[in-house]
Amino acid sequence: MGGVTSSMAAKFAFYPPNPPSYNLVVNESNGKVGFSNVILKENVDVLKLCTKRGNEIVALYVKNPLASLTVLYSHGNAADLGQMYELFVELSIHLRINLMGYDYSGYGQSSGKPSEHNTYADIEAAYRCLEEIYGTKEEDVILYGQSVGSGPTLDLASRLDRLRAVILHSPILSGLRVMYPVKRSYWFDIYKNIDKIPLVDSPVLIIHGTSDEVVDFSHGKQLWELCKEKYEPLWVTGGNHCNLELFPEYIRHLKKFFSVIEKVPVLKNISKQSADQSELPRSSTDTREKSRSSVDQREKSRPSTEKLERSRLSADSNERSRSSTDKREKSRSSTDLKEKSRSSTDKRDKSRKSVDRPENCTNIIEQPERGRKSIDRFGGMMRSVALCNIDCFKPTGSKV
Template sequence: MRTGGTQEMIKIALGLAALYALICIAVYFGNRVLMYFPDPSRVPPAEAGLDGVEEVELAADNGVTLVAWHAPAREGKNTILYFHGNAANAANRAHKIETMRQDGSGVFYLNNRSYGGSDGRPTEANNVADAIAAYNYLVGRGVPPERIVAFGESLGSGQAVRLAGERPVAAVVLEAPLTSTIDVARSTYFWLPLSLLITDRYDNARNISGVTAPLLILHGAHDRVIPVEMGKRLFAAANEPKRLEIFPQGDHSDLLDHGAWEKARAFLSTLR
């Protein structure tokens, strides 16, 4: 009986180990499916209620065409180079774009690959390369680097941080930024070796050291997607000059309702 029981326990242990290995394999090969939730709908800016906003196409690597919305800045104003989160596109951020334009600022909203009519598939490497392509497009259109503000929302904070570490910008604004995708996933999948499984890490906690432009971090105290502690950790790791604004009633996607853009506008006004 004792031998039979031991063999049964070994079988159970081997079965659990095999199941664990299968889960790890599935996460490794499928982690991007769990990270990106693209809405491919291509909606003209006018249909989203925006006047004076141009839809433009950018040629990216490997023949990929990216779709972006561009509202040119008034003379002497900054252009917000906007990188979105994992489930947004330009159309469902139309109100936000309009809010940013109210003082004459320009906005260049890049739809990442598979989002908003853009071709291709999103990966960290692709998204960072496309962020630089969008930056180069603006510079080529006559927008000086000292008038470009890298704005990253949620997962898009990774693009903004990497861009600002490689190109000169006027400032960086991060809305609900993460320290890394591994840190976000760890709160739920703590029992998996995530550092070995997640391919797109967006390691802002490491990359923020390369940012020397003025930095503003906006975060909601009740953020249920990316905890406010991550914004605080990122702020602590960042170079000066920097500012952290925490919204006591804010969640993840409602910071504009709590005055976030007013804070951002005031911050940007100090740069002149």
């Protein structure tokens, strides 16, 4: 039955560029692997990774010396690493992040054939590479899934409980729901994101164009409603499926998101260990906790990141209050019970004022934008890159 599912998925979901946009070459002077028609920067590594399903996939890692976070990017359909390279480099610079992208089995110069379960093994191999080769911690990883890439992204995110965050770019509810407005999940459907997103514990940012002609805008909205930890979404007015990077608000919103996520501590149970480090467990969506349905509608529409910001600011102010209180206690010698009581009351009042103060400190998170020229340069670069996923989920033989 699983074979039937993979066969169906291959027929209407996967369209790797043919021919691939790059070939692999080895630099004779330093032995590094590179792309035949792309001059790679010194801070870029090209790797070959083996998956648990026996395929060898190509991955690209962009290093930024100022980075504290790493993005694992699952690209959309009808694209490969040769086409995504310039975007990856620009995102690394503008967002001050390390970034790893990878080609799915059957894409670019990766071996094997595209299938749903192969993509799950592909992203797992890329994630293991971040841990084992680059020493990246789970709590410093942000998963980014674009279009069909939202499938492997949410599958992995639902099995990791200490991720820093998740970004979904023009995501799908499921493969079948892109073509038909079905109300339930069927066994032969692929990428059942609608069932997996309630299992994600990390903050989730969703970006979707309101004029998306391939994956309807309603997919992004419904996934956002099902998130446990919502971040303010970006609904790009007039944006379609393959041009959101051209809108100035795209990079602005990502910058704001990363500035918030960098400052917010990981609020997960970091003592929770995986039973088997060599195999990431995949739990059935039927046995995992479902999303809370009793939450007030007003709370649903409020970004959960506000909670995280208040938690961080409150923790900082309480720490300052405790430090100030300790100094006063050491310097003051109480000789009278009545005096002690008055001192205690004063401390509580001061502490209350200290806790109230962060309400006016939200400008710490809202950092000013760097020069407008950098955003214009980003947009100009994007116009020169072919990143269209218009063939996504197009039935075999149909024409756009």
